[in-house]
Amino acid sequence: MKNNSYFFQYIVSILIITCLFVSCGKKDVTENIDEQILARVGDKTISVDEFIRRAEYTIRPPYCSNENYIHRKIVLNSLIAEKLLALEAGENNELTRNEQFQDYILGRQEQAMRQWLYHEVAYKKVKLDTNEIKKIYKLAGRTYKLEYCSVEDSSIARLIHKEVLQGNGPFEDACRKHLGIFEIPKREVNWNKQNNDVIQDVLFSEPLKKNQFVGPVQTDEGYCLLMKVTGWTERLVFADTDVQNRWNDVTENLTEKHAIQIYEDYIASVMKGKKVQFARDAFFRLAEIVAPYYIKTEEEKKEAFNKRFWKDEIVPGTIGGNIEQILDHSLLQIDGQTWTVAKLVKELRSHPLVFRKRKMNTSEFPEQLKLAIVDLIRDKYLTQQAYDKGYDKIGIVKRNTNMWKDNLLALYQKNRFLETVENKGKDYMNIITQNLNPYIDSLQAKYNNVIEIDTDEFEKIKLTRIDMFVIQRNAPFPVIVPSFPLLTMDNRLDYGRKSK
DSSP states (O other), X not given: OOSSTTEEEEEEEGGGGGGGOOOTTSOSTTSSSSOOEEXXXXXXXXEHHHHHHXXXXXXXXXXXXXXXXXXXXXXXXXXXXXXXXXXXXXXXXXXXXXXXXHHHHHHHHHHHHHHHHHHHHTGGGOOOOHHHHHHHHHHTTEEEEEEEEEESOHXXXXXXXXXXXXXXXXXXXXXXXXXXXXXXXEEEEEOOTTSXXXXXXXXXXXXXXXXXXXXXXXXXXXXXEEEEEEEEEEOOOOSXXXXXXXXXXXXXXXXXXXXXHHHHHHHHHHHTTOEEEEEHHHHHHHHHHHHHHHSOOHHHXXXXXXXHHTSSSOOOOOSOTTGGGGTTSEEEEETTEEEEHHHHHHHHTTSOOOOSOSSOOTTTHHXXXXXXXXXXXXXXXXXXXXXXXXXXXXXXXXXXXXXXXXXXXXXXHHHHHHTTSOOTTOOHHHHIIIIIHHHHHHHHHHTGGGEEEOHHHHHHOOOOOOOOOOBOTTOSSOBXXXXXXXXXXXXXXXXXXXXX
16 A cells, blocks of 8 residues: 555544653663763773763673672773774774664664753753652651552453442452452562652552552553552661661652653643554554564563673564565655655664553554554654754763664674684683683784773772663663673783873
């Protein structure tokens, strides 16, 4: 179908969906705005913030996983080695000429730009009322004891809710009657800024009473959560540092909550009057083709995740083998413009779809696909706002973009080098010690005159021993930093010069 005569009546007003915007409010590139440069490698730099995030937001290998000085030097050498490999690869090579690579880096840049947009138009403008902070502070020490059930069918959840509120039997009986549950699950929930935002609001906005019924609460996974408060404990804090930490956590949580509301209003103003119209036949053909790609078992998702983020390879994206048959079909109209399927596929390379429901069945997929495409379009308009404000030139955005670009260039150069040496049957530790350590040493010598390290600033850095893998929810690119570069075990800083 190449004409627009069959555009059907499914019309999505983007104003309606602003409350489910991509959560770029979770601070990532917006932290530590006045950056302290730790190391320079030619025209490439590593900030103190980047050093800490690369060390703590992903899993470090055992040979540098502790917080001691020797392990910190290995971390620094590894990050400098990554920059050296990127420098060695150069700006004109097979990878940089690859269109998918270019689109991926563009997508990383534009996601950082939208995060900065959120910071500037929403987060910075929040003015909290001290009384509101005090109110939540009083509840932040509670740990609620709950009985709960999760219901996939929202109509059944509403029915249970109605029966309990009307006094037609206790919560337990309603769950047994409608869900066949004979033992109600129990759990404890404390105030935590990492909690689901909706659950946090429900449990910690107002004091709850014993035996109070709460819900239904819609979760990110598409379930309705019903809860009964069976009691709570209170953790009191007396030390000044503990009091201040709790106060700061509550303040940050409330700031983000209010910032999200400000940002929703901003999105509403940007998207006012804009609607998406889908071409029925092309859309459902697209949904049929791509559904197997997006609807996967947990094991398949885990395997795909590991392939993409843990192996030293760049995996070309695909969303279905038969999509070439409909690439020139008109898919949708927005603001007087027609998108073909080919245009959507192109957009997906710099903005993968973000589904509002993490768990869905085949019958739900077309509706969720529509919403994901609409959210992608909304982000394009927000990105244009960021370009108009010059946020592509903001230093912290450029640093975040270059971090990903240099990481992929380093992987490219590393693989090129390893193709020239014998490493068959070796594990990664032997490859590093026998092949990569000498290679990195040679690059340190080659680029010695353009390497600077702020050793005074380095001495101040402290790292944690806790293994973390940090992601941001509801973002096209959820992983915040690249995996740790497995390049060198060298713990000596015997190259370059000290920054003045």
